[in-house]
Amino acid sequence: MGHDGVRYSRLRGVSTSDHIDGKPTGQTNGQTNGHANGQTNGRRDSETAGPLGRVVATERRPNTPHEFHFWTALDASVGIGTIVRVVGAHPVGGQLPVVYGVVVEGFSYTDLQSPLHDVLGHDGSPARGAFVGTDRTEIRLYTAAVLRQVPEEPLQPVPMGEVFLADDADVACALRMDAYLQSGTNTGIPVGVYHAGGTDAAIYADADFLLGPEAAHVTVTGVSGLATKTSAVEWLLASIFTHFPASKGSVAAVCFNVKGPDLCFLDQPAVELSDGDLALYDKLGVPARPFPQVHYYAPYTANGVALNTLRTHEALAHNTHPLVWGLQDVMEFADVLLTREDIDAKADALIDFIRESVVGHRFADDRLPRAYEVQSFSELNAWFADVLRMMEQTNSESWRTHHIATIRKIRNRLTNIAQRCAGLVTNDGVSRDLPWGDFADRTVYVIDVANLEEDAQDLIFARVVSTLRKKLEQRDLGVDHVIVFVDELNKYAPSDGPDTYVRKMLLDVAERGRYVGLVLFGAQQFRSQVHRRVIGNAGTQLFGRMDGDELATPGYAVLSPAVKTKLATLEKGQLMVRHPHFTQPVFVRFPRPAVLSGREGAERFPRSAEPPLEVAVTRSLRLLDPSVTLEWVKHVTGLYEPHEILRAKAQTELARPGDVRAFFKAQFRAVAPARTVARVTVPPAVHSAPEDDPYG
């Protein structure tokens, strides 16, 4: 860095002796050291090409420290979002002022005072314009928002001067990326390529502001289908995994697939990437390949035979895992599944009592027939049954201060969780979970909740995110940072509606997650419908093609009409990026993700039909022991009920034993073969008379 924090010699101090009467007599001394900065013979390439325009200001349309105007030739390569550099003509404090700006508005007009004059000129016939010998004088006038002024003090209105198209170095300086792209302390994460005129400049976000601790979180907004929200997140994850500095620790991602097959094929290569996409990957230094480490999790379908996901093709089974929780797993999050009407003070007290004294503990009470060790919903149901029976027999209205009506209500609410979340929550207590404590660096964990009921989705969000947070706080997750990607954020953290457990949890992550390394990547169609505390805490905001109605909401009032128009017409693969270092939004292009899209994946790996129970078990066990055959499974399971077979399969998958066959077989209760039982002669019952029977 040179003077005043300026990296480029061009921007450094200029002797006032180079000028006579305030008029420039040539280029600055500072330009003579330009080779290191892409300059040639003391001049920048863009300057060699000549100015693009000139700054103008009038009393009615003056320049300010934050905005200026300039005109260009009619064919100048300038548009909304173009970054330009203004070189002032007069030194300030011995330094030529340089101002960087981004075009936010454009005007075009002629010397016509009234449209009627043009009508008169054409005799009212539009077609005659084709034969006109002279076109009217026309202007292209642009308004640019200031990105940066050098020197930054004194902050003055933008001076008159020549306007140049920004080159790579200009873009880095204008967006203040030079602060975090220095060798040795580089924390830049490529987000895309800025393209204007002949400039293709990589745009970097600062990892400290993307994943914390300075700021964190990303939101992506745009209309469905055209805004490429999911693609943007997939690209950003790939970029983070490639460029996140090793000194900052490890990072993993947990993605919730909430609709269709969007995220179901992140480990499969894209069908074909265009040359343009490959060039973008090359420029941004990210390998054009699918994620090498991806693990999928999905609950079972309601009958527990197959996983409830579109990723059921046998070729993809190796890294697709079941997600099954037992009573202890979900008890802490019972509130998620209870409605506001359910949770009064009395119900809350009873739930706390069960959570702290019953589930997972040895529980005994003099009035109950036995001691309990409740581990599963079945056992909890049995405990409730005994409690209620005891109360009925003793004609008690309350037990341990809990009213019988409250106990009945909570029994009903808790024990039907397994039914409401069938496939996810199991009655028998055998759970299959994410690898808590063993999360791996640069690994994506996808949880497919697309086909689940809302209750089950909420339960998964709540438990996974809460556990991530808890494990990160305890430094016991396996990685230092976790990115949680939630699509349809306006559904899970809406700006209005009831204050749900999931919303509270997301707000907590948005406001405090960055301190523990928990980062929220959210996508939504309507940013205005997402809770403002979630949006406000997102350090980086990405915008794809936007809906006009959405752009009309107050949250976009800071954008000029032209920028809004550009947002409403963005092509696929283009984003507008807001980042803490950028004083104005910048438009970038990013490559198509190098992974198989959901639609293409669904075609290439069609969903398997739900197999018979024995086939499903065979497939699962074969992943542990390829020698397992369907015939053997049929032989072993032939005498048992489906829930017993599924339980044995789950136990085997969980234990991953050395001898799979023996372990699986051992999970079944012994069944004695049917035998002929000899009839036993039972003597007639003789009631013995009581000793004090007066009639005996």
Next chain:
Amino acid sequence: MDASLRGAQRLLGEWIPRIRAADGPGPTLETLPAAAESPRLEPAQTVEGALRTRAVPGEPRTVFGGFLDGTQASRIVTYVDAVPIVFATVAAVIRVRRDRRLVTYGQRPEVERGFYIPRLLVPAELWNAAVAGGYPVTDTSDDGRPISDDDPSSGRHPAALIERALQRVRDRRQALEHILAERWSAAEDSPLYIDGGLTGNRRVATATGNVGVVKRHRTLYVSAELMPVLAGLRPGERTTAFRIAPVSRTAVTSWYLRLRDSRGRDPTWGLVRIEVSETRADDITARADEVSRWVMAEAAPPAPLALPDPRWDTMAYGIRDCEEFLRAIT
């Protein structure tokens, strides 16, 4: 305030410290009321038969390669013993068509700023300082009519001195226009549309590619009997040609052309007089028709109108562009 005017005032203050500069830039002398030229009829020698109406045959054709016009802006810097010291900017430009858009011909326009001072009436120290000061200085008393011999009583009237200075400024502006016209004639083949007459310069008036278009008609080159012919011209019609040969100027061939329908308006509305180099009698009709088609192409739809200029009925858009350009740079 005009930066160059302010510079002139500052210089003047340095030359003669006791002089107080005029307040503010004020309007230019050209915009102040001036003695109007007397309107007159001056029948000219016809060269295409008797003066009559002729419809221009054929369609208008866009042929002009450039448009030439000049501007002037004069202001009084101060008075020295009731003698006005005038500072003027004169400029001329040719604007040429490139891809249907008008751009400046050559490297730059001709622009000249200078003082106009009656040397005999100001202190010698002022004159000497002005000459040494860097700006061109024109002696407005040195025009062949020494003030002292002309009319000592009225010649010293400040208004008379201003008129004299204005005439010198006008001469200088025409000189710049002629320089550009000659430069064009020497280098270009396509015709040049010149705002105003050609007679003031022999080389300009004799170049076959130069077409002068006169918009003001204080002098009408018809007799009183033939005024109905002029007034009856319809759009696309011209008069037959006549010869104009002012004293001490170069003779040219000229005719009137009606560009727009003047019914219900002043008879000179939409009327221009065209000047070209003197043409052989047997070529005059074809030549006048051809040049008329060229001029009509710059005025008739779909050519852009020169609005909002009040002279839009006779002004070509190219000439308005010249004026707007010069206004922007001077």
